[in-house]
Amino acid sequence: FKAHDFKTCSQSGFCRRGRALAKRSLETQSWQSPYSIDPSTISIVDGQAVFKAGVKSSLYPDINFGLEVRVQEDGAVRVRMDEVGGLHKRYDEAASWSLIADPKISQSIQWKAGKKDIRAVYGSKKDIGVVITYEPLQITLSRGGKDQVVLNGRGLLHMEHFRKKEEAPAVEATPTPEGGEEQVVVKADNPGAWFEGAEEDALWEETWGQWTDSKPKGPESLSIDISFPNHGVVYGIPQHATRLALPTTTGENAFFSDPYRLYNADVFEHLASSPVSLYGSIPLMHAHSEESTVAVFDLVASETWIDVSHSSDKSTETHWISESGILDLFILPGPDPDAVFAQYAKLTGTAPLPAAFGLGYHQCRWNYVSSEDVRTVQKRFDEENIPVDVLWLDIEYAVDHEYFMWNEKTFPDPVEMVNDVAATGRKMVVIVDPHLKRDSNYPAFTAAQDLKVLVKPKSGEGEYEGWCWPGSSSWVDFFNPAAWDWWKSVFKPYQLEGGSWSWTKSTEDVHIWNDMNEPSVFNGPEITMPKDNIHYGGWEHRDIHNINGMLYSNLTYQAVAARSDPPKRPFVLTRAFYAGSQRFGAMWTGDNMGTWEHMAVGIKMVLANSIGGFSFAGSDVGGFFGNPEPEMLVRWYQVGAMAPFFRAHAHIDTKRREPYLLASPYKDIVYGILRLRYSMLPVWYTAFRETTVTGRPILRPQYVVFPKDKNGFDIDDQYFIGSSGLLVKPVTEKDVTETTVYFSDDQVYYDYFTFATYNGKGSHVKVPAALHQLPLFIRGGSIVSTRERPRRASSLMKYDPFTLRVALSKDGEAKGDLYLDDGETYNHQKGEYVWREFVAAKKTRNSLRISSHDLGSLKPTEAVGDSSLTTYNPKNSYAKTLDEKDVRVEKILVLGLKGNPKSVKVEGTGEDLAFEFMPAMTRAASTLVIKDPRAKITDDWTVLIQY
Template identity: 40%
Template sequence: NEKVPFKPRYEVPDVLIKEPVCLSCLHLGTNFQSLTVLQKDADKLVLTCADEDQQLHVTANPFQIQFVCKGEIVWSTNSNGLLYFEHLQPAPQSRKSTSQEEKEGSANSSKQENQDDLGLWEEKFGKFSDIKANGPSSIGLDFSLHGFEHVYGIPQHAETLLLKNTSDGDVYRLYNLDVFGYKVHSKMGIYGAVPLLLAHKPGRTAGIFWLNSSETLVEIATKAAMEVLSSRTPETSKQRVLPQTDVRWMSESGIIDTFILMGPQPFDIFKQYAELTGTQALPPLFSLGYHQCRWNYEDEDDVEGVDAGFDMHDIPYDVIWLDIEHTDGKRYFTWNKEKFGNPERMQKQILMKKKRKLVVILDPHIKVDPLYTIYSQAKERGYFVKDRKGKDFEGICWPGLSSYLDFTNPEVREWYADQFAFSAYKGSSEILFAWNDMNEPSVFRGVELTMQKDAVHYGKWEHREVHNLYGFYQQMATAEGLIRRSGGLERPFVLTRSFFAGSQKYGAVWTGDNKAKWQYLKISVPMLLTISMAGISFCGADVGGFIGNPEPELLVRWYQAGALQPFFRGHANMNTKRREPWLFGEENTRIIRNAIKERYSLLPYLYALFYRAHKVAEPVMRPVWVEFPKELETFGIEDEYMLGNALLVYPVTEPKVTAVNVFLPGPQEIWYDFRKFIRLEGHGTVKIPVTLNSIPVMQRGGTVIPLKTSVGKSTELMVDVPYELRVALDTKESAVGELYLDDGHSFQYLHEKKFLLRKFTFHKNVFSSRCADENGQFHTKCVVEQILILGIKKQPSSVTASIHDGKDQAVAFTYDAKISVLTLQKLSLNVGIDWVLHIK
């Protein structure tokens, strides 16, 4: 920051969950105060963290910081001398304000601007002016990552997983914008911004978190650099050439507030980032099912017909969505009385009976209408964003002339949360949840379709300071509203289009207005992996593509991919043909049905993954290199990914494909076809035949996956369905896995420890179920009915079950010698108690 700023500079609030500690020192039981001085002179300071293996070298002239580990430089700051800080300034005395000029009708304003050289103080964008009250205030700093050439992160862009060099001047931009049908392979800013960059090399992962919510640009340059391996004497120091990636951050305003995450392993980075910004909120179980959305389902009869269509075609689903047309003239928290005249009946008689849910859209712009209660209350209380003259900012969006709620104001968020009360939101029920769209914020006739930067928010901060936080704050307020509606008992579900660092605490995100084209299906995989690495596990892309009409093969392939990604929603633009899963012929319906049903059978595994994301910040969907950080061949893979640690998924993203080249990582790993149970031979790139029926999914040896044995109409109707355990043995003929259970909807898992965490272990022909957390107090009658063990080399003579406080029992089994699969059948092993199976 400036030592004595002309006025305060913006410092991002509410994103950090607590004051950070020195995470790299936690294992030593120390914090920042434990840093000790090894060397101190007029120009240099050397600090160490408990031992001399890790040191910080700070030089004053030129200013530079280096982190040295075991004699090697890991990263350095300002090594290229690009530290930049524009100080705030008082406006030139000769410059009259725009309001003064308007009042006086000055005919010489243009001449005056030229005289004062006001290009730094005012920028023109067509008919718009951006007045910088205290001049330009940009900041910048460079970091050099020594020995690193693979960098990832800084979502959201429709780009490759590996970040590209920007030497051509096409830099990565973090600036949340409403972009309809964004371009593939573009570094432009779209709906979200998380200023987190990860770098990886064998042996170390590092991260840079640049906490700034104004428009930010990121330059990346990878080069070969001469490194000096330091020692205690200059004579014994050595030189070698290593790759180096230089990263330059530039933001329009604010302060330099940066965190270096030291790893050293990928999962350490995820935990360290979560220590700063929080973990993924544990979603309600229903939200992991399939969501059916369209702009727009016409009326209550349409909703009822679509709902019945899923049952008629034996396709499970959990949530139907209503877009802007369900409201009274795009007035949010209202209903179109002609089309949705009895919304409570629709929810309770159509959806609630089948344990299904409704999601409605709630955008941040509010129609300018004195008779609209939301508008009149917000107007009276001064809850809208202001323009630079102090009047309510007004822009055009879906309702026409609109004002924009100032969610940066805690009082506005409190008031907005109260609007979800049943007494306020007439026609809503406990099964209604929320979708925050257009919250970049979108302004149809604004510069780049968003709010002017000199608009004014709570605390007299300009919009330029808080732009990338706006959607973050709306989702925060919406999630709080749904929690408050339930008396603090129920978990919310909120999907947001605009997001920032920390948005994972409040719900889910998606990749916005994609197109029904193959390249958008393909780019969705690296987009989702990048978002996942930035802490937001609950993410997805519109299945089928929002814009345009997908050919049947594309739609099928998108369902198959989406079913194995965290957030699973089909969505379509109002100008597209109807796209319910049964409208593309019987054969395509069958394939889509199978994909959705497979998703539902995998819900126990997915829910356990989300528990891990919530508890210890492990991404649900993760790049292959995260699981195999030493394997160079995985570092650039973006056409396949790991779903948890157990499943390798390869979406088919091109038409008329009959075979794909799948990379099987880990020379010591065993991989099994998830559906056929066949062991896949070889390591590295393997050619796998494919048909339209499915996409390649492989289970990793050494894992146990819990599944449901059958599928119901919705997740809540599957609570008592028995489990199957899919055990895949590794080279040591061992496997481990987890099952997490709670009631699926409340906060009792947190406040009353009403949860169950079980650990399954297979070793030396003994398979056991043990409690993995003694604090859990959740009870269930559900049982394990079947166990498949893949990789058993010979048929056993007997299998017996030892159950806590019970006698040993013989277990029925079959053995398929051709594929080495042992199936234990007709079991009735309660998932909440200890038991052991002995295979002899």
């Protein structure tokens, strides 16, 4: 980590001002926000829960602000504030990139004005209240009489208005203090000094290191405090390498000294525990307690710093300081994590169903050096009969790092190479980065130049030039709509009509990796673009920085989908991201290091991302930097196989470490992990289906599943996979033979492999965890569907039979669902899918019925995301294919049956089924294996067990 490459809060003018404001508020006895609502300006939109009013600051009586508070249909509250009639316009377009639609405003909720405030009460029990207090301005959301979220309760709201430079009050120039410790010298001619500080601090031009930010519009930062008076823990605001339950940054014994920063950055060899900003930003924070979960979503795209502190065990105070943009903030009322996920999903959307291969194993390295190398790697996997779905190419495939342009010396036959990989049902992912080498022979660069869609320098004229992999480069400004159609055309694997350049040396089996889209600029301030660069519409880079990466992967995603007709689901991996990026593919946690600490924090980072709505996430298996010893590599495969996105990757300076290079016994353990991943693909895919509809994450930390269990709030090293009932605790330490798992509820848990049983009820239990043992458990009451036949790639498994693990609950019952579709097209949105539920229920005291029924018909509107279908046809052509191919359940494994089975029959026909039974032993559940129940996956069926 190169600390000097990145700013601390004290090196960033507006953050320094924001923190100083907070400090003054603590030092001042009768601190009161200068902002208030002018009651004479209040207006309520007819028939809509929209409140509008003018806001004034007592410091600047001539400046006008406008406030708008909307209550949405789902009860979420949107608070917007902007300067009215200012010298310039604040950036107000973040919502158009992040939100899927303008949220629907409630038609039924009414504002009721009082003398000092206005309020709206709603909710099915009328227990939610939003109160806007006029003077000082404060907005509070409460539930059942308890305050949940309070805005400006600490009076830190401050929207710096636009001003002219000469307007500045005459203050003697004092050198900018180092370390942000400001001398407070109250000047008589500055009546606002108690609030803003006596001196101007970095309002205008600001120099840091060799870079000077011209800040042509002067100060425009935005500070707001958000308190959660009844929530003792907060989660979210990825991406930071920290614990999931966010440690404090201010107050006594603060864990970190700097605020959490959101400013997408390419951080070389980042630390394993730090509040510094990393590659992506999702300004969503959950606040949680045993009683309720709420969240705030601060829709701002500029650099943002967030301080977190606790005034007591039961409350949390946060302070958000952003450099520019309007205030556009959502309060999500919960009341539980699932409700928050749904409320957030309504705003920024859910992940689409991924291309099925995206859930397989990805083999990457910087770099497979030639097409022969790629073929050899694939051959080695096949020789060892181990599965892999995707082979990846990093930047060295491209001659001079001109993406799309194959190095013909090393990759003389790219199309043939891709076809050779595709012949075994596999895909390739090839990197395309956003920097374009300034080379007049590079068609991607010249086209962008001709279209005039390159980002401009601060002058607003010409093209910004920065340094990246290819040397001198320029960046396409994807905020410019003129770039969109062109970018979509570039990925066409065929010659375009009209002769403009397209990537003819590719096929539909090539998918895309977007890296460096923060954007990374080697010679720029903080390894990114100067903030005064100019984008489309005249906005400065500072205004849109955190959205930049999302827009790039958005356009790439569209481009890859548009290659084929009808479109196929693209796979796009991105490093930079923002709220809404979940709609455009997968992310990974960036350039991690091959250390145990990074392995451990990677899990927490993926969990934080999941909370931020971006479930399709993973860390580089093995660690990007360094040469992990075999033990570490094995553990890392266990971590990776239990993440939604499962990719091994390595830096160019590392030794090769493909699984087949390992020695015994490590090799066989890794093969076992890879096969486990492939057998569980139905679980992962079914979990994705759920998230496309509900926004609930794929990986669910303890507090999400057991929100009322306080003991689980800090646990972030074990998690559940979707609604499958699978609980995993990957080991991330050396020399471990056992580990402790926390079982929250009063339920039986079965070891996935040995069927050993554990009883929950809030116990921390020691479980075996030697190198070959992955602590993976099935919660009693779950039915898990797997495909146990090892294949070389996931596409070769699509007609394989299923195994059901029926893990009976304490009460002897269980259920689970299974979702299937072609994994490739968008036909699922037209109803081409199969969605089944399996239920094990007691029929009598001594009999158990295990049955399968169709969920598609039962809940057609809840089946898949992006579908407006209201009906479901169980005889759709996809289901028919499965029927014709005789896709069936080949085995049912019943765990925890109490009593010896006498007979197992197909209900209806009465046909006897072969079975084997192993009675329960000390700490191991009884297992009943039912052989081939003659159960087609598309049919309704019931198996009756008499015991």
